[in-house]
Amino acid sequence: MIDEQARLLSNREVAADFYLARLSAPHIAARIEPGQFVNIQVGAGIAPLLRLPLSASGVEREAGIIEVLFEEVGPKTRALRQLGPGAVLPSLGPLGKGFAPPPAGARVALVGGGIGVPPLLYWGLELRQRAHQTALLVGARTAGKHLPSELLAPAADVVCLATDDGSLGHAGLVTELLRHELAAKGPGAVYCCGPHGMMQAVAAICIEAQVPCQVSLEEYMACGIGTCVGCAVELATGKGDTDYGRYGRICVDGPAFDARQIKWGSAWPT
Ligand SMILES: Cc1cc2nc3c(=O)[nH]c(=O)nc-3n(C[C@H](O)[C@H](O)[C@H](O)COP(=O)(O)OP(=O)(O)OC[C@H]3O[C@@H](n4cnc5c(N)ncnc54)[C@H](O)[C@@H]3O)c2cc1C
Ligand code: FES
Secondary structure, three states: OEEEEEEEEEEEEEEOOEEEEEEEOHHHHOOOOOOOEEEEOOOOOOOOOOOEEEEOOEEEOOOOEEEEEEEOOOHHHHHHHOOOOOOEEEEEEEEOEOOOOOOOOOOEEEEEEHHHHHHHHHHHHHHHHOOOOEEEEEEEOOHHHOOOHHHHHHHOOEEEEEEOOOOOOEEOOHHHHHHHHHHHOOOOEEEEEOOHHHHHHHHHHHHHHOOOEEEEOOOOOOOOOOOOOOOEEEEOOOOOOOOEOOEEEHHHHOEEEEHHHEOOOOOOOO
């Protein structure tokens, strides 16, 4: 893990309230893997006090550049959105455990929604380089909330979009696209990142279909390095495979977990 003075190269809006920032951070770029994240200090004073965790959505290793995609939802993302080229952002990374690879040769489905899409873009690119057939299924409330195809297309052989209001792609939930993908193509592994309810639904579908599924969890974070225990998640297995028994810290034990490890709700079997 490195605390690097990342330099902002560009920062542009790519969808409604979604921004793509390119950072020169050669030390982090040399090591960051798909599913890992950086914790970025976006203000020079005491506010915002906490750093902003963002997943890498892409890396240009030789150029020493990492890309992050973020939605403006509050003070930290607003502060980052307001910065322009040349800004220096102390950035801690690479943090967390990224995605574990799928079985050799497996067809893969990536299921994303909202701020969960960025890590899947980096992972999809990597999977394609490793010759995995990849489908990217993305859900959003409305057409304007979808990232542009120039960002989605490189991550998959096939991209399928869904919107809640029917303004683009399939009218309905991204889980309906996943059910279709499972029935038609039988992917050998599923990776998911998005709102909690969506991940819970995807986890249930994959467990029922007996398809391995990894989810990338997001939670409010303070330290991002495992010391404050502010990002605990209850585990279904309770096998004590983390330092905190039946709890895991998303920032160090994740953010990528096997979906079967997570206790998704009080009714979830343990
Ligand atoms: C490992 C990790 C990777 C992440 N990667 C990305 C990424 O690539 N792109 C991106 O846009 N965001 C990402 N996030 C989420 C981002 O860090 C948070 O949304 C952050 O809190 C935004 O800070 P803020 O001060 O702008 O908004 P805040 O004031 O923190 O939040 C504003 C609003 O968003 C809601 N909110 C914030 N965080 C969450 C959350 N985790 N779950 C549910 N609701 C939430 C709050 O309820 C509030 O209404 C990631 C988070 C983690 C932990
Ligand atoms: S954010 Fe502090 S332990 Fe995870």
